[in-house]
Structure formats: structure tokens, C-alpha cells
Amino acid sequence: MSAVSAIRRRERAAWTFVAPALLAVGLFFAVPVISALLLSLTDFDIYALADLNNLRFVGLQNYQNLLGNPLFWGAMKNTVWFAVLGVPLSIAASLAAAVILNARVVKWRPIWRVMFFAPYVTTLVATAVVWRYLLHTRYGVINWALQGVGLPPVDWLGNPETSIPAILMFVVWKIFGYNMLIFLAVLQTVPDDLYEAARIDGAGPWKQFRHVTLPAIAPTMLLVSIISVAGFFQLFAEPYVMTQGGPAQSTVTVLYFMYEEGFKWWNLGSASAVAFILFLCIFAVTLVQLWVSRRLGTEQ
Amino acid sequence: MKAKAILLNLAVALVALIVLFPLLWMTSVSFMSTGEAATFPPPLLPKAFTLEHYRDLFVNQGMGRYVWNSFALATLATLLALAFTVPAGYAFAKLKFAGRDRLFQLLIAALVVPAQIGTLPLFLMLKSVGLVNTYAGALVPWLASIFGLFLVRQYALSIPDEMLEAARIDGATEGQIFRRVVLPTLQPIIVTLGLFVFLGSWNDFLWPLIILTDQSNYTLPVALAALSREHVQDIELMMAGAVVTVAPVLILFLALQRYYIRGMLAGSVKG
Numbered sequence: 001m002s003a004v005s006a007i008r009r010r011e012r013a014a015w016t017f018v019a020p021a022l023l024a025v026g027l028f029f030a031v032p033v034i035s036a037l038l039l040s041l042t043d044f045d046i047y048a049l050a051d052l053n054n055l056r057f058v059g060l061q062n063y064q065n066l067l068g069n070p071l072f073w074g075a076m077k078n079t080v081w082f083a084v085l086g087v088p089l090s091i092a093a094s095l096a097a098a099v100i101l102n103a104r105v106v107k108w109r110p111i112w113r114v115m116f117f118a119p120y121v122t123t124l125v126a127t128a129v130v131w132r133y134l135l136h137t138r139y140g141v142i143n144w145a146l147q148g149v150g151l152p153p154v155d156w157l158g159n160p161e162t163s164i165p166a167i168l169m170f171v172v173w174k175i176f177g178y179n180m181l182i183f184l185a186v187l188q189t190v191p192d193d194l195y196e197a198a199r200i201d202g203a204g205p206w207k208q209f210r211h212v213t214l215p216a217i218a219p220t221m222l223l224v225s226i227i228s229v230a231g232f233f234q235l236f237a238e239p240y241v242m243t244q245g246g247p248a249q250s251t252v253t254v255l256y257f258m259y260e261e262g263f264k265w266w267n268l269g270s271a272s273a274v275a276f277i278l279f280l281c282i283f284a285v286t287l288v289q290l291w292v293s294r295r296l297g298t299e300q
Numbered sequence: 301m302k303a304k305a306i307l308l309n310l311a312v313a314l315v316a317l318i319v320l321f322p323l324l325w326m327t328s329v330s331f332m333s334t335g336e337a338a339t340f341p342p343p344l345l346p347k348a349f350t351l352e353h354y355r356d357l358f359v360n361q362g363m364g365r366y367v368w369n370s371f372a373l374a375t376l377a378t379l380l381a382l383a384f385t386v387p388a389g390y391a392f393a394k395l396k397f398a399g400r401d402r403l404f405q406l407l408i409a410a411l412v413v414p415a416q417i418g419t420l421p422l423f424l425m426l427k428s429v430g431l432v433n434t435y436a437g438a439l440v441p442w443l444a445s446i447f448g449l450f451l452v453r454q455y456a457l458s459i460p461d462e463m464l465e466a467a468r469i470d471g472a473t474e475g476q477i478f479r480r481v482v483l484p485t486l487q488p489i490i491v492t493l494g495l496f497v498f499l500g501s502w503n504d505f506l507w508p509l510i511i512l513t514d515q516s517n518y519t520l521p522v523a524l525a526a527l528s529r530e531h532v533q534d535i536e537l538m539m540a541g542a543v544v545t546v547a548p549v550l551i552l553f554l555a556l557q558r559y560y561i562r563g564m565l566a567g568s569v570k571g
Contacts, residue, residue, distance in 0.1 A: 006468075007396075013474030014395035021388035022403070024443035029410070032418025032425065039421055097315065105305035106312050114557050115316050121553040121560070122323070123503045125521035126542040129528050130326045133337070133535050141325065141342050173319065178564075185565050234414065237505040241525055255416065255506075263510055268420050275417045286412050 040272035049266060062273035072274070074249050075257035078164065082253065083232035086168050087225055093176040095221070098183035099213060104192075113184065117177035124174070128241040131170040132157065135242075142169075157243050160250035167238050167251060175231070179224050183217060190216045219296045226289040230282045254278050323546070330354070330540040337535040353540035363544060365516060366523040370502055371548075373435060373519060377442040377501040378494045384443050386490060389452025390482050394459060395474070404453075407446050415441060416506070423510055437511045438519075442501060448493050454566060455489035456482070492563030495556050502549050520545040 040062055047054040066072045097116055101109055119127065134141050135156040143153040156166035190212065198208045236259065239251040245260075252260075254274060262271030325344070329337045330353060332346040357363035391397070392404055422440070423432070431437035459482065467477045483490075505521045512518055518526065524541050531537055553560060 010395060010474060011397045014391045014397040014400075017387035017391035017395065017474075017478070018397075018403075021384045021444075021449060024384055025407070025410070025446060028422065028440050028444040029413075029415065029418060029446070032420075032422040033413055035421035035425075036417050039424075100308060100312055100315070103308050106308055112312055112316055114554065116319055117557075117561070118323070118550065118553070119319060121499055121503075121549055122546045123521055123524075123542075123549060125503075125505050125525050126545040127322065127326075129524060129538055129542050130322050132528075133329075133538070134322060134325070139338050139340055139342050139535075141321075144341050173322065181561060181565065230414075234416065237521075237525075240505075241528065244529075258416075259506070259510075262420050268424070272420050275420065279414065279417050282414055283412060 036272045036275055039269055040276050042269045044267075044269035044272075046266040049268070058269070062270045063277070065270065066273055066277065071249065071252070072257060075252045075254050078250065078252055079233055079235070079254045081164050082168065082171075082235055083229050085164065086171060086232045087228045089168060090172045090176050090228060091179060091221065091225055093172050094179035094224075095183055095217070097176060097180045098187055099209065101180070101184060102187045113181070116180060119174045120177045122174070124237045125241055127174060128170060128238055131173075132242045135166050135169075158247055160248045163243055163247060163250045167235075167242055170242070171232075171235070171238060179228070182220065182224060186217050186220045187213065222292055222296070223289060226285060226292065229285050233278065233282055233285075254281075323550075326539045326542050326546070329536055330543045332536050334534070334536055337539075338533070353534075353537045354544070356537060357540055357544065361527065361541075362515075363523075363541070366518050366520045367544065369512075369517060370520040370545075373438055373508075374498045374501040376435065377439055378497045380439060381442045381445055381448055381497040382490060382494055385445055385448035385493065386452050386483075386486065387478065389449045390456045390478065390486065392449065393453045393456035394461070394464060394482075407449065411446055411450075419507070419510065426511065432511060433513045433517055435517075438508055438517075441507055442497060445497070448497070451493055451496075451563065451566070452486065452489055456486060459485055488559065489563065491556065492559045495552070495560055496563065499549050499553065 041057060041059060042048075043056050043058045043061070045054075100106065101112055101116070106112070133139070135143075137143060137153055137155045137158060140156070142156070146153065154162055156162050194212050195208055198212050203211065234255055235253045236255040239245050239253055239256050240259075243251045245252040245256055255278065258271050258274040258278070261267050261274060328345055331349050331351070332343070333348060333350050333352065336343060336347065392400065426432055426437045426440065431440070463481060463485075464477060467481050472480070502519075503521065504519075505525070508519045508522050509525070512522060515523075515526075524538075524545055527541055528538055
């Protein structure tokens with residue numbers, strides 16, 4: 001019987017270990033997320049904030065209003081642009097950096113690796129402020145460099161045509177190190193013999209990349225791209241600091257729109273609906289990711 | 301062959317220069333005198349080295365207060381997150397209890413949901429109990445880290461069962477086993493997770509922006525964003541503020557980068 005009581009004692013200990021974490025997850029994660037769905041079905045606004053008696057259930061009206069709101073569609077469009085341009089750009093930068101860092105002949109590789117990764121751990125708001133000045137039309141280093149090669153200055157953050165590419169330059173600089181490390185880890189599993197064999201067959205650097213590196217890294221690249229989409233859907237601080245959504249609303253992202261709707265205009269019901277639409281988009285992307293990783297037969 | 305090696309090394313050095321340039325420029329401009337950076341062509345080094353902007357930040361702009369807020373919140377967030385997730389991660393890996401596997405699957409499924417979804421209701425919940433504009437309110441999201449729980453569980457799976465059994469046979473209680481056997485073996489992942497939480501809390505923007513409404517409670521990123529709207533023209537002052545914000549986390553990362561990178565790869569490649 002003492003074996004049974006020992007097992008029971010162990011189970012009780014297990015519950016004391018997990019209870020605080022589960023309680024916190026339930027209270028501060030599960031409850032708010034479910035409440036967000038309920039909140040999105042109400043007209044919670046500044047009047048309800050003052051007195052809950054002003055709160056009414058409005059069904060799907062918030063969603064209907066959003067779908068008829070050109071500002072919301074503008075935010076969706078901008079967010080899609082950020083993802084469509086940003087994902088390939090950042091993946092290409094990560095891959096290029098990983099490939100050159102993986103070359104045997106490069107000296108001090110661990111040091112370079114840390115240097116390339118450093119922007120990722122810096123404070124987003126602080127480096128966004130730095131980049132706002134680097135992108136300055138008159139005094140910015142980037143326009144100075146452009147002038148150096150004979151190009152006219154660009155009003156990066158002041159022109160709706162260039163504001164998204166300008167912010168993307170900053171974002172790619174900030175995050176490329178992350179996926180670079182993942183690619184490097186995969187590249188290091190490719191045996192040197194394969195490159196040696198390709199070289200003996202007369203393959204140049206491009207052919208080696210095309211026929212050895214790319215096939216080895218393709219599954220990871222696909223998954224990393226899909227995961228990156230979810231990240232680009234959640235841009236907020238970048239436009240908040242660099243452009244405040246401007247010029248002409250050209251950098252208002254979905255999360256930025258949610259923030260303004262919720263905490264500037266206090267339309268919390270409508271803002272929750274925005275949050276849910278964002279979630280559905282991310283969820284759809286995640287389903288694609290799961291489907292792809294199953295097709296590839298890898299446990300990622 | 302030799303030429304190719306030199307070319308590749310040069311390419312790497314060039315990329316490194318481009319990558320580090322914004323950080324070097326930030327530091328250099330923070331030591332320039334007022335107005336110096338707003339000239340063309342942009343100067344790369346200060347004509348005369350000055351600390352006036354750092355003095356201005358700490359004397360007139362209340363920077364000391366923001367540094368303290370950021371530091372206190374990041375430290376508390378780290379300690380709390382570890383206290384909540386480490387025992388739970390271990391229990392999910394190594395202790396048997398009814399419903400464990402189903403609960404774990406539920407948590408995996410919940411990872412799909414971005415935490416921002418719950419931001420608005422969480423704000424209302426905390427408002428109703430008077431935690432808006434308090435440290436406690438700012439800390440709350442760090443208690444519920446499903447990712448942290450996973451990270452610890454993945455690592456704890458590698459603890460050999462025989463080690464735990466031996467301690468049980470010696471008559472140790474589960475609490476004693478956790479403290480004396482488990483915690484020492486989990487030490488690397490504790491450092492990794494602690495580092496993630498500290499940097500995450502220090503760099504976080506959206507939640508502190510929402511929950512810390514009073515200027516005296518601002519963290520560095522929130523204060524810097526507010527300052528940059530007021531002082532758009534003061535490039536040198538803003539760069540000094542950016543240095544104060546970035547330097548601590550950058551130094552911490554460089555000191556512990558092994559733990560950071562190992563944990564990051566464990567969390568994303570395998571997890």
C-alpha cells in the first residue's frame with residue numbers, strides 16, 4: 001500500500017509544480033483571449049468604460065463595420081505589402097549571410113556570427129529612432145550614400161511610395177540575424193564531401209549553391225518563410241516610432257489600427273474585432289505551415 | 301583560391317560594417333554637440349567629444365527614473381517567469397499526473413494564439429482591480445509564458461529517470477529532489493530562459509505603452525518614443541537616449557550569447 005501512497009504523493013507534488021503556471025496561463029492568457037471574442041460582439045466604447053450599463057450586445061456588427069471601413073482595408077493592404085516584400089527580402093538577406101559565414105575560408109566566424117545577430121537583440125524602439133535619422137531626407141547617411149553613387153536624395157519616410165520600403169530596410173537589418181542562425185545550423189549539417197564531390201565534377205560556386213546548398217536548406221527555408229509571415233503581420237512599434245502611420249496612412253498596420261481604435265478612440269469592441277481578424281489571418285498561415293511541414297515529413 | 305578567400309573575408313567584413321554602422325553612428329552622434337549631426341554631409345565623428353546630452357537626459361529628462369523602471373521590471377519579470385515556468389516545465393517532462401498529456405496538447409494548441417489578441421480584455425481586467433499604471437500590471441503577461449514552459453520541458457526530458465529514482469529511494473521528498481537534483485541540471489536552460497525574459501521585458505513596447513499611463517512609470521522604450529515625438533530635432537539627445545536604452549541589453553547579450561543562441565536554436569529548430 002505504501003507504493004500507492006507514494007504515487008499519490010508524487011501526483012500531489014506534480015500538481016503543486018504545475019498549478020501556478022496553469023493558473024497564470026488560464027487567468028492572464030485564456031480568459032483574456034476568450035473575452036476578446038465576446039468583447040468583439042459588443043459596442044464597448046468610452047461610455048461603457050465609464051458605466052457598464054451602456055454596454056450592448058451587437059452581434060457581428062463590429063465586423064460588418066470594419067469590412068466597410070476603408071481605413072481598415074488600408075491597414076490590411078499595408079500589412080500584406082509589408083509581408084509580401086519583407087518575407088522574401090529578409091529570407092534572402094538571412095540566407096546570403098548564412099552562406100558566406102558558412103564558408104571554411106572565412107576567419108573568426110563565431111565573432112562575425114554574433115555581430116550579425118546583434119541587431120536582433122537591440123531595443124526595437126531605440127533602433128527605430130536611430131533609423132529614422134539614418135533615413136532623414138537632408139542629413140541622413142543613406143541619402144548621402146545614394147548621392148555618392150550619383151543618385152538623387154529620396155524622401156524615404158515622407159513619401160507614401162517609399163515609406164514601406166524604408167521601414168522594411170530597418171526591419172530586415174533588425175531581424176535577418178535570427179533566420180541566419182537557423183540557416184547556419186542547417187548548413188553545418190551538410191557534409192563537406194558533397195561540396196568536394198561537386199567541385200570535382202567541375203561545379204562553380206553558383207552551381208554548388210544551386211545543387212548542394214539549396215536542396216539541403218529548402219525545407220527549412222519554406223517553414224521559416226511561413227513563420228516570418230506571422231511576424232510581419234504583427235508590426236507595430238516600427239510605424240509607431242518612425243512614421244506614426246503616415247504619410248497619408250501608408251504605414252498603418254493592422255496592429256497599429258487596433259491600437260488606435262482601442263486606446264486612442266476607446267472603441268474596445270471594434271478593436272477586439274480587429275484583433276480577431278488578425279488572429280484568423282495568422283491562424284490561416286499557421287495551418288498552411290502545419291500542412292507544409294507534414295508534407296515534408298519533418299518534425300518542426 | 302587564395303584570391304577567393306581574401307574576397308570572401310572582405311565581403312564578410314563589409315557586411316559587418318553595414319550591420320554595425322547604425323549602432324556605431326548612434327554612439328558617435330550621442331557625443332556630438334547640439335546641432336552637429338544636422339549638417340550635410342553627415343559627420344561620422346564628433347568634432348569635440350561631449351557628454352552634455354547624457355547629462356541633459358539624466359538631469360532634465362528624468363532618464364534615471366526610466367532606467368530604474370526598466371531594470372526593476374525586467375528583473376522582477378525574470379524572477380517571476382522562472383518561478384512559474386521552471387517547476388511546471390519539469391513536472392510536464394518528468395512527473396506523472398492525471399490529464400498531463402491532454403493538458404500539454406492544449407498548451408501546444410494555445411501557442412498558435414498571439415498574445416496580442418487578449419491585450420484589450422486584459423487591460424480591462426487589470427483596470428477593474430486597479431492594476432493599471434502599476435508594476436504588477438506590467439508584469440502580469442510574463443507569468444503566463446507557454447513558450448518558457450516548453451523550453452524547460454524540452455530540456456528537462458533529458459534528465460535520466462534513474463537519477464530521480466535513486467533520490468526517491470534515498471527518501472528525498474519531491475520538493476527536495478527538485479531543489480537538489482533537478483535545479484542544478486536545469487541550470488543552462490534557466491540562464492537561457494532568464495535571458496530571454498529579461499531582454500523581452502526590457503525591449504517590450506506595446507504592453508507597457510498601454511498599461512503604464514503615468515510618465516513616472518514609463519520604461520525606457522516608452523519614454524524614448526514619447527521623447528522622440530517632443531524632441532524630433534534634437535538628434536544628438538535622441539541618440540544618447542538610444543545608447544542608454546540599447547547598451548545594457550547589448551552588453552548582457554554579448555556576455556551570455558552562448559546561452560542565448562543555444563536556447564534560440566533549441567526553441568525554433570526542434571521545438
